[in-house]
Amino acid sequence: MLQSPNDVAQLTPTLEAARTASVSLASAPTELKNKALKLIAQALRDHVAEVVTANGADLAAGVTNGLRDGLLDRLKLDEPRILALADSVDQIALLTDPVGQIVRGSSLPNGIKISQVRVPFGVIGVIYEARPNVTVDLAALALKSGNAVVLRGGSAAENSNRVLIGLVQAAIIDAGLNPDSVQTIDPFGRAGATELMKARGYVDVLIPRGSATLIQTVVAQSQVPVIETGAGVVHVFLDESATKEWAIEIVHNSKTHRPSVCNALETLLVHRSAAERLLPAVLAKLAASGVTIHADARTRSIYPAAVPATDEDWGTEYMSLDISVAIVDSLDEAIAHIRRYSTGHTESIITNDLQNAERFLNEVDSAAVMVNTSTRFTDGGEFGFGAEVGISTQKLHARGPMGLPELTSTKWIVRGTGQVRA
Amino acid sequence: MLQSPNDVAQLTPTLEAARTASVSLASAPTELKNKALKLIAQALRDHVAEVVTANGADLAAGVTNGLRDGLLDRLKLDEPRILALADSVDQIALLTDPVGQIVRGSSLPNGIKISQVRVPFGVIGVIYEARPNVTVDLAALALKSGNAVVLRGGSAAENSNRVLIGLVQAAIIDAGLNPDSVQTIDPFGRAGATELMKARGYVDVLIPRGSATLIQTVVAQSQVPVIETGAGVVHVFLDESATKEWAIEIVHNSKTHRPSVCNALETLLVHRSAAERLLPAVLAKLAASGVTIHADARTRSIYPAAVPATDEDWGTEYMSLDISVAIVDSLDEAIAHIRRYSTGHTESIITNDLQNAERFLNEVDSAAVMVNTSTRFTDGGEFGFGAEVGISTQKLHARGPMGLPELTSTKWIVRGTGQVRA
Structure with missing residues (x-):
């Protein structure tokens, strides 16, 4: 050469x-x-x-x-x-x-x-x-x-x-x-x-x-x-139609299964129409596993035990038992939030709405985009590659x-x- | 992001x-x-x-x-x-x-x-x-x-x-x-x-x-x-068993078809056992197209019209009607020369020896390695990609x-x- x-x-x-x-x-x-x-x-x-x-x-x-x-x-x-x-x-x-x-x-x-x-x-x-x-x-x-x-x-x-x-x-x-x-x-x-x-x-x-x-x-x-x-500022979005049981289990698994790795969840976004139905149970299960919840004002009005999120929280890869939580008005707002703060690693939508699922998969520009699964699956071993x-x-x-x-x-x-x- | x-x-x-x-x-x-x-x-x-x-x-x-x-x-x-x-x-x-x-x-x-x-x-x-x-x-x-x-x-x-x-x-x-x-x-x-x-x-x-x-x-x-x-310091190697007609046509085409582009031939290596059989005709055809031949001492003893090659010639991408020519003792020496001076673009062997062809294809570490074809074929259009x-x-x-x-x-x-x- x-x-x-x-x-x-x-x-x-x-x-x-x-x-x-x-x-x-x-x-x-x-x-x-x-x-x-x-x-x-x-x-x-x-x-x-x-x-x-x-x-x-x-x-x-x-x-x-x-x-x-x-x-x-x-x-x-x-x-x-x-x-x-x-x-x-x-x-x-x-x-x-x-x-x-x-x-x-x-x-x-x-x-x-x-x-x-x-x-x-x-x-x-x-x-x-x-x-x-x-x-x-x-x-x-x-x-x-x-x-x-x-x-x-x-x-x-x-x-x-x-x-x-x-x-x-x-x-x-x-x-x-x-x-x-x-x-x-x-x-x-x-x-x-x-x-x-x-x-x-x-x-x-x-x-x-x-x-x-x-x-x-x-x-x-x-x-x-x-x-x-890369670092993973990983998001899960709970859409309006999310199945409650899936929301609870997927968020819990994504955050707590191994918080120190890059595919662990860092920011949870929730559609405002689903917030009261989903957030109390989702956040209670996280809190029961020792997760500190950093939340925006709207989330705190539903779940007062949360600590206020700062501007910095949205871009932070905690790699620890911490999570930031925000309520958004629409799928568009969720995608815009992800576009702004994601490191492009993994994002998952929990939904039963086919159109919203397809829009999320197409419009979120990350290495792995998911519907109704834990973010922990972005992994060479899980994908069948052997070690990664x-x-x-x-x-x-x-x-x-x-x-x-x-x-x-x-x-x-x-x-x-x-x-x-x- | x-x-x-x-x-x-x-x-x-x-x-x-x-x-x-x-x-x-x-x-x-x-x-x-x-x-x-x-x-x-x-x-x-x-x-x-x-x-x-x-x-x-x-x-x-x-x-x-x-x-x-x-x-x-x-x-x-x-x-x-x-x-x-x-x-x-x-x-x-x-x-x-x-x-x-x-x-x-x-x-x-x-x-x-x-x-x-x-x-x-x-x-x-x-x-x-x-x-x-x-x-x-x-x-x-x-x-x-x-x-x-x-x-x-x-x-x-x-x-x-x-x-x-x-x-x-x-x-x-x-x-x-x-x-x-x-x-x-x-x-x-x-x-x-x-x-x-x-x-x-x-x-x-x-x-x-x-x-x-x-x-x-x-x-x-x-x-x-x-x-x-990349730049192309592109080589053709004429092996002991090279078909004379192919050697003449492929070297001429590789060098003169469009000398200003990166897949044009710059250095010709010839097995010493084939030098007297091939070089006079190969180089005469190049010279007839106006190519200046920069050659090592052994080549000049066969083809005295060549100018002496300097150390710099071997690593030069002329992009003009110039070529450097050297006689080597073996396929190993040809591969070693290419390993040292090639930019890893394209190299072609002209041979009828199957083992030598396979060794050349395996051991030369370039983007395109060829047997018995013009180096001008390393091209998106020729490969069927449309424009490149x-x-x-x-x-x-x-x-x-x-x-x-x-x-x-x-x-x-x-x-x-x-x-x-x-």
């Missing part, structure tokens, strides 16, 4: 090793990649105690450093979560290998045959924080899709990540693949992350996962193409939950018999 | 108008978009003389300003080219509308139905230079794919572009669509281009088309996601010729009946 590499002096050996590994990994047989994945899953099961101990050190440091509850929850790896991680790696081994898949193809009028086939990107960079599960998920997804990966997992999870990467690399060696396929640059600290963002020509795509601040920093500073995995790379809130390349195909590029294979252009 | 728009003061009215237009255009019926396209094609045919006159002023200024021949050729719009442009707009009207296409979908085990549908990006920015055909191509492709477009066509083509955009907007009004669907920011000069690159939150994707310098500037400076349409947006040399979102589907994003439509996540 005709690139003028920037100054990535510290990282150069790591990045060159990644590029070398990527060339052999690109043509590694699926069988061999699956073998590595199964060995990784087994290693996780065999070393639960070791991972829990390392993670315990990170959690203790997190408490000392005043990490918020939502972040501590994301940081935590207990035995059930480690076993679930191992299962998801096994599931990735079962998924179809995207490399070599033919996306489309045709015969041109002159007899030339063209086909567009999936190929690995090459080297993927990941910058994330306080999410050691990402280390395993991304290593496994990158491996299966034939990509080398360079991970920057941040200081909050450094003990967990060191142990996890050690297990992953050992498994890769056992499978007979190049261990540089999965590398960490955590030892280089923040300077490493900065260099990774400049590593155009070495790194084909950079994926940030974490807080809105982290993602915005990477988007603004990176010279490597970025897939933005993240949920893209940008419009380029991938939008919504990203699985294996989203970790590939394509190339055009053109076969002729001497044709020239007339 | 939760964006903190940067300072795009000058462009704000234009960009807000584009966004407003994009909302209605996203749901415009295909019939209406096709009507606008047919009116654009007709307007081009009805105003050939006007376009030629405006283009003449640009060409005269180009000559005065010392524009290179390759650029003058790209700048030129004569009657046949204008009629061809009109035909390509008509062809775009005949293409399937990508908006609303279902890419994939499934029923989840819990009964939820998910489908991934194509939606327009919203607003597309294009920065290009000295290519007035891009004005029409991009306006037509954006319109058909439901996107508003903001064009920055540069000073070298300003007269041509002003007339063309006038014709396009008039046709859009006649069709009953919002004329802000296609806007130019040329009146804002370079400052407009700079602001366009900062217009995150207003512009969903930015496409640079032009010189390597222009593209690198946009890639490095843009905060809006970029689709890189450009040829992407990046790996994200689109690679190779980009047609209508490459101008769309997707969203997930999720339909349930009260499901919550367990």
